[in-house]
Amino acid sequence: MSQIALPLILRDRGAQGPARIIVGPSNSAAIDLLSRGADWPFRTAVLTGPPRAGKSLLARWFAESAMGEAIDDADAMAEDALFHAWNRAQASETPLLFVSSRGPGEWRIALPDLASRLGAALLIELGAPDDEMLAALIEDHAARRGVALGEGALAWLLPRIDRTYAAAERVVGEIDRLSLERKAPVTISLMRDAMAGNGGEWQPRLL
Missing domain, CATH: 3.40.50.300 (P-loop containing nucleotide triphosphate hydrolases)
Structure with a gap:
């Protein structure tokens, strides 16, 4: 999976790093x-x-x-x-x-x-992201927000969120919010709470 770095920095929905375009099959x-x-x-x-x-x-x-x-x-x-x-x-x-x-x-x-x-x-x-791109998007959103995803976080998240660009962005935003609010690292329990507290928008593909 590759990236295109834009020649400008975009401040987007609380993210602090430069916006990048993740390049994949979609x-x-x-x-x-x-x-x-x-x-x-x-x-x-x-x-x-x-x-x-x-x-x-x-x-x-x-x-x-x-x-x-x-x-x-x-x-x-x-x-x-x-x-x-x-x-x-x-x-x-x-x-x-x-x-x-x-x-x-x-x-x-x-x-x-x-x-x-x-x-x-x-x-x-533009098409829908496949799992490889979805993983890259989650990692990129997390990196731009300074969210440290724990070991196994991606493996747990990928089967449980809708395969959309918006879902990848929303889940990282909610994880970031809860982690800051609780002053706690990202764990499976925190991710489960983040998904449960997002207005029921998550569409589990595998539970």
């Missing part, structure tokens, strides 16, 4: 496509994927690496502004990346000119 193809903006149809692409999958981080990496321009949360912006941005990018022959939290078919565009242009854009989708 996003390696997307990262390869992002690096080839000149090959996109009309040099335009739409990046989408699950919550907390790193869409914004990838967009910042894309822009900061001078591969093109990126518009985050494009599906929440005024459509005429997006259309003008598309025209400017075409005039300057600059690859343009739109980031959407809505998946294919969910982003309804009313402006016909914009709809036709984004309909022709390359769709880049």
Whole structure:
């Protein structure tokens, strides 16, 4: 499992270290496509994927690496502004990346000119993390928060949380909160309490 270190430090949800993009099977193809903006149809692409999958981080990496321009949360912006941005990018022959939290078919565009242009854009989708990436995400979130996971913590956690990016982030945040609150190291008992106290959002895959 590899990482992409961003050329900027992001302070995100209490984490203290620099944000990194964990590279694995769920996003390696997307990262390869992002690096080839000149090959996109009309040099335009739409990046989408699950919550907390790193869409914004990838967009910042894309822009900061001078591969093109990126518009985050494009599906929440005024459509005429997006259309003008598309025209400017075409005039300057600059690859343009739109980031959407809505998946294919969910982003309804009313402006016909914009709809036709984004309909022709390359769709880049991030997939769900596999167990190896989930483990790397948990370790990265823990390292950025300064949480020392005890021996066997990952082996205990992995079968018991939902296989999503958001779950990896939430469980480490709750473990960190309880560890600080109790002034106690991370143990199986503390992790069990962290999962039980997270509003019932955890979906055990193996108990």
